[in-house]
Amino acid sequence: MPYGYTGKILHVDLTTGKMHVEQPLPDFYRRYMGGSAMGMHYLLRDMRAGTDPLGADNVLALFNGLLTGTAISGQSRMTAVAKSPLTGCIGDSQGGGFFPAELKFAGFDGIVLRGQSPRPVYLWIKDGEFELRDASHLWGRITGDVEDTLHAELDDKRVEVLQIGPAGENLVRYAAIMSMSNRANGRTGLGAVMGSKKLKAIAVRGTHKPEVADKASLLELTKWGAKTVPASDVAGLGKYGTAEVVSGQHRAGGLPTRNFNSGSFDDWEKIDGTTLYDTRLKGAENGQQDRFGRDTCYSCAVRCKRVSEVAEGPYKTEHRYGGPEYETLATFGSYCAIDDLDAIIRANALCNMYGMDTISCGATIAWAMECFEKGRIGLEDTGGLTLRFGDAAMMVKLTEMIGKREGFGALLAEGSARAAAIIGRGTDEFLITSKGQEAPAHMPQVKRSLALVYAANPFGADHQSHEHDPSYESYPVRMAQIGLDKPQEKLALNEEIVRYAMVTQHLYSALDSINVCQFVFGPAWQLYDTEQLAQAASAVTGWPITVPELLEVGERRLNMLRAFNAREGIGRESDTLPKKFMKPLSGGTSDGYMIDSNQFEAALDTYYRLCEWDAVTGYPTPAKLNSLGLGWLVVNGKPAAAKGASDRSTAAKKAGAKKQAVKKPIAKKVAAKKPALKTPVAKKPIAKAKTAAKPKPAVRKRAAQAKAVAKRRPAAKKTATKSKPAARKR
Amino acid sequence: MRVELRLHGGLRELLPAAARGRGELELVPGAAVADLLAQLGVQRKVVVACNDAEVPATHALQDGDKIAIFSAVSGGQI
Structure with a gap:
C-alpha cells in the first residue's frame, strides 16, 4: 500500500446491502492519485451508456485524496462523481470540511455506491468497519437536525456526517451533498443521485492518521x-x-x-x-469576528469559511449554516438585483438546510425573474406569484419552495434549462447555462478564457x-x-490563451484528483505553487512526483470525463455558450462587452487540436486515450462511444484495479430502526475489531496480505441491530 | 498634496481597523500611483481608480484626487 493512502476502497450495493473492500495495487494509485480521476475509473468501468442518472445503475463515487488527512493546509477535500441529473453529462463536484479527512482516518480512500435501497438508509463507518442502518427517522429532516440526531445516536460529536437534505430526497436536480450542515459538494446535482439511492447520510469516525513517507519534508512545507x-x-x-x-x-x-x-x-x-465581516459574522457586535466568525476545514491555516448569523427579523438565521461565499452573494444578490444581505444569508442557510447548490438555485431564480419581467411567464405559470428583480422576500420564498418542490418551486427544481424547455415561449433566450448547468459568477465577457472552458x-x-x-x-x-510564459492582452481569445486555458485546466484537473483546495494549491495567487504541490505529494507518497506528472494526471482525468460524455453521444454539439453571452453587456466598466461567436468557434477548434481530440465530434481520440494509459476505454478502434459498457468493463478489469478482498460487512443489509442508545452491544464491537489496524509501515504489507486471506472467510450473518452502540466504546 | 483614499476588500488592512478602508494620504507633489502604493505598502496585485477611472501605476496624481484601490480579481475563484 502506498504511503498517504489507506489502500482500501469501500464498495456498497444499496440494492442488496452487500458491501466489500477493495485493495487496489500501487499502480492504480499512482495512475489516478485520488479524487475525481479515481472515481471516474469506476464510473467508466461499471456504468453503461444511457444510464438513468436517478436510477439504480448510476454509480456514485466519493473519493478523498493523496494529501487528505495530513497536517498541511488545503488537503481535506472530497470529490463526488456520478452521471448528473442536471446535465445528463458526467457530474463532478468537490467539497471540503472535516469529512474527507475523517473518512481517511476511518480507513478508506473512497466509497463507491451502486444500486438503490428499498428504504432510507445511512452508512456508518468506524475505523475500518461499516454497516448500513435504517434512516427512516432521518428522512425528510433538514441537515442540522440530522447531524444532531446522528451525533446523539452514535454518542459521539466527533462523528462527521455527509448527507443530503430534503432537496436531495425530493430529487431537486441541483441538490448538493452536504457536510457540517454548511459545506457542499454543490454542483451538478449529485445530492439528487444520493437521494435516488435512498442513502440519507454517511457517518464516519476514525482514529488512524495516514502514514507519510517523508515526515520532515512535509512538516517543513506545512510550517512554511x-x-x-x-x-x-x-x-x-x-x-x-x-x-x-x-x-x-x-x-x-x-x-x-x-441575470447576466x-x-x-x-x-x-x-x-x-x-x-x-463588519455586520453579520458571528462576533461582529464585539469585534470578535476573527475568533467566532471564521471557520476552517481540517488542519487548514487559511480559515476562509464564513460563520454568519442574523439575530432578528424576517430572515433570522442561526450560525450553524455557515455564511455566503462570493458565488452565493452574487447569485442570490446581484443576479437577482438584491442588496439585502440578511435575505442572502437566509437563502444561503436554506440551501444548506435543504441541501442545494447556491449557484444553480440563485441563477434559476434570476432566470425566472427575467422571464416574468419580460412577459415570457405569468401568474398562471408561477401559481400567482409576482416575480421581480430586487424582490428579496420572493427570492427567499422561492428558495424554500424549490427545496420542498412546492408549487412553482417544483418547476424551478428542474433547473433553468429544463424549465425553459418545459415552458417554451422563448424563455431559453434568458438562460445562462452550458450543458444545462447555470453559470457561476465569473463572466466570460470579461475573462475570455472562461468562454472556452464554460462551454x-x-x-x-x-x-x-x-x-x-x-x-x-x-x-x-x-x-x-x-510552461506558460507568453501572457496576452486583456480580452484576447487567441491560440496562446487557449493553450493557457488548457494547461491550467490540466493542473486544476490534477488538483481535483490529488484532491486539494484550489485556494491553497495552484498556479498563481494560491498559498502553495505547483512545484510545492509536487514536493508535498512526493513527501507523502515517497514517489518522485514531478510537475509534468501532475499535469498528466490532470489531463488523464479530463479525458476520462470527456470519454464518459462521448459514450453518451455528447461532444462538440454540446460545447456551447448561452445566446445571452453573445449580446453586449449594459453599464459599468464592461459596457458593450460580448463574446464574438466566430472567435469562440475558432477557439474551440484550437482547443480540440491542442487537446488532441477529434475536431468534429469533440471526443478524445484513441491515440490520446492510449497515450494516457486509457486504452481500455477504446472499443473497436474508436473512443468509448455510445456502445454499452460491458465489453469495456472486461478490458478495464484486466488493466485496472483488482478486487483483492471481500470484507465482511458488519450488517447483512439494512438495520432495523432501533431505540437510540439502548441496543445491545454487537458480538464483534467495531472498536475491538480495529485494535490492530495501524501496523508500522514495515509490517504493513505483510499484515495486509494476511488480512486479505483472512477476509475470504464466509461473511457472518450478524444483524445490524446489534452493532450500533460500538461507537460508545471509544 | 493630499489624496482621498478608499481601500477595498483585504486592502483595508493597510489602514487602521477603525477607518474601515477610508482615509487620506499626504504625498509629495508630482507623486504617481506607484509612489502611493509604495507609501501604503501595497504588495499584492491591485486595480487603482482615480476619480472613478482606472489608471496605470505611472499615472500622476493631483491634490484632492479620489483614489480607490481594489484587489485584482485573478484566479479560479478570486
Missing part, C-alpha cells in the same frame, strides 16, 4: 504555509472569505447582475465581503476548472513552472 498565510495573496481570503472579491468584480465589470445583463451592480457595497468543460459551466485570465500576466514566475 502556516507562517506565510498572513503575507500571502490568500490573507484577505482568510479574513473576508471569497466574498472579498465582490468589490473587485464590480470594478472590473465582472459581477453578474440582473450587466457586469456592474450599483448596490454592491451592501453585499460586499467587508460588509458581511467545453465536461460537466457544464464551471469557474474552478482552470486559472482565469488575469493571472497569466500577474504571476509570471509561477506560470513558468507549467
